[in-house]
Amino acid sequence: MGRSPCSDTNGLKRGPWTPEEDQKLLDYIKKHGHGSWRSLPEKADLQRCGKSCRLRWTNYLRPDIKRGKFSLHEERTIIQLHALLGNRWSAIAAHLPKRTDNEIKNYWNTHIKKRLARMGIDPTTHRPKIPSLASADGDPKKASNLSHMAQWENARLEAEARLVRESKPKQNDQQKSEGPVSVSANKQLNRMATTYTSTRPRCLDILKAWESTICNINGSIISFGDGSYLESPPSILQFSEDRQQAAAMSSLENMNKNLDFVYDAGGSAGDAWNIVGSSSVNNAGDENFIEGFSCDYHMNNNNNNNNNNIGGDQESSNNYCWNELISVVECRQPNTTPFYTRGC
DNA sequence: AAGTGGCTCAACCGCGCTACG
DNA sequence: TCGTAGCGCGGTTGAGCCACT
Incomplete structure (x- = not known):
């Protein structure tokens, strides 16, 4: 037997909320907290179902919601x-403070998705659409680039799948030893399958994937639907004890370049999307607008300053960047608790 | 001024997951 | 172990707005 939908309940109002209803809900939650959403409407004297109340609160009434236009950095972050x-x-949404998942989803569907599509990039795979890049002209550069992009995607999927396989038992162990995690957190953990392990950094699996695919490519060329090309920098791969990290940096560099290029390719002169490698990435106004994700800032600067070298300060910066990327995937703050928590 | 089509986004729907009895 | 309640998530819908003809 299925649960009856919220709307089946007789006498309950649906559709847009009135200011009076908003006020009732706000007042109630201010005084008592939301508690059980199921029982809230009755207690708050609202002719709505609990689900509707929860949605209204989480997507609209919550005081920590930022409304209005998405900034360039937010757009960029969403794409990445x-x-x-x-x-x-x-x-x-957990990495875009004050934005709701619904808002981000809407923005993606109505703005970013269409924009990427117009640019000849598949918004689902983040790869150039095949027809526009099919190398009908027989250009070997285009063909090899296509292969490059496919390898990148395969590596990503492979790493993700491996994480899913490996993380589940560890996840259980960790929960036993460190106490309960919320339902939401658990769900996220299951979905993302990226539980931190202290004995072996999780990034190593991803690094292997990167290494086995992309990092053999030197000076590859990224081309896009408009016929433009992006020369990726010579490989920074080095076979020392830093090998894996260097490999990751090379790959991530490529990844960021690709994403950067998305912005470039889409923008006409003066278009707001032209922000590649810009120091504006760290605008004071948007500082920390994305929690635990500043890799592209670091890497872009590193690229600008010291393109083909790893060592010294850059090495530590690379360590930091990689940790941050892992933090993003794990949805945790770098150098802090490894557990995912809602709104981290 | 009226009609039309496209766009936006708040709200809804249905499913999956977890907790609990 | 099973059934149910409750919640959160991603996908979808549709009312309202706006630009264009």
């Missing part, structure tokens, strides 16, 4: 996180 996480809107 979408490339990493797919349609996991709640996970993406």
